[in-house]
Amino acid sequence: MDWLARILSLWVNLSPSLPLxxxxxxxxxxxxxxxxxxxxxxxxxxxARDRGYLGHGPCPGGVERLGKRVAAVAGDxxxxxxQGVRVNGFxxxxxxxxxxxxxxxxxxxxxxxxIVRPGELFLLATDHRRSFDGRYFGAxxxxxxxxxxxxxxxxxxxxxxxxxxxxxxxxH
Numbered sequence: 001m002d003w004l005a006r007i008l009s010l011w012v013n014l015s016p017s018l019p020l021x022x023x024x025x026x027x028x029x030x031x032x033x034x035x036x037x038x039x040x041x042x043x044x045x046x047x048a049r050d051r052g053y054l055g056h057g058p059c060p061g062g063v064e065r066l067g068k069r070v071a072a073v074a075g076d077x078x079x080x081x082x083q084g085v086r087v088n089g090f091x092x093x094x095x096x097x098x099x100x101x102x103x104x105x106x107x108x109x110x111x112x113x114x115i116v117r118p119g120e121l122f123l124l125a126t127d128h129r130r131s132f133d134g135r136y137f138g139a140x141x142x143x144x145x146x147x148x149x150x151x152x153x154x155x156x157x158x159x160x161x162x163x164x165x166x167x168x169x170x171x172h
Contacts, residue, residue, distance in 0.1 A: 011037050011067070011148050017125035017133070018067050023148035030070050030121055030147050032087075037067045038123070038142030051101065053132040059144060067148070068133050072122035079113045080135060085124060094126035097135045108136045117141075 009025040018035060030036050039059030040048065048054040049063045057064025072078045072087045079086040084095035101107055116122055120139040125131035134140070 011065075011146065013067055015067060016128040017131040018069070018127060019150060019153065021150045021153040023067075023150050025146045025148055028147045030073065030145060032070055032073055032076070034070045035067065035148050035150070036070055036121065036123070036142070037065045037146040037148055038121075038140075039063070039144040040066055040137075040142065041140055044137055044140065048132055051105070051132075053101075065144070065146075066123070066132075068123035068125045068131070070121050071124035071134065072116045072139065074116050074118040074120065076116045076122070077113060078116060078122050078134070078139065080110050080138075082111075085135060087122070092124065092126060094129070095124060095135065096129075098130065102130060110134075110136060110138045114139060 011023045011025070013020060013023060023035065023037075028034065039045065040054075040063065042061040045054065045059055045063035046061045048066070049056065049061070054066060055064045056062050059065055071085065071092060077088055080097065082097060083091075084097065085092045097110075098107055099109075116139045119141045121142060122134045122139045123142075124133050124135065
């Protein structure tokens with residue numbers, strides 16, 4: 001199925017971390033605010049798969065791709081602390097970090113200030129409070145990077161009134 005999506009340049013998001021819908025790939029560079037679909041570095045991908053945050057897929061280590069918004073690009077300064085994330089001094093609303101996942105397991109504690117290096121991206125999803133993103137793993141050099149844009153919302157798959165779904169529900 002992944003090969004068909006690549007040929008058609010489509011990606012379907014069913015994760016609460018981004019707006020539900022059908023997306024298509026673009027030839028745009030990954031800029032702040034863009035939605036990207038990436039393969040995580042192998043060790044991080046395996047961690048996410050072992051915890052149930054991601055399922056099996058085509059990425060190295062047998063992990064599915066992750067879809068997130070780009071919060072910071074090369075040269076940007078990212079600061080992470082208990083209050084949340086700041087990019088170039090601007091606080092990102094809704095970016096507070098959680099200490100534990102929905103099963104009570106401790107989440108990686110990333111804190112401090114970093115300048116994003118060339119080839120790296122800082123990914124964030126504030127649409128869903130329990131999103132597994134840069135708050136827990138920092139800036140990464142993703143592989144198999146696709147920049148996507150939403151072309152069709154999936155209205156029939158409305159989120160339940162309680163948006164507090166857990167990380168264990170496959171966070172693409």
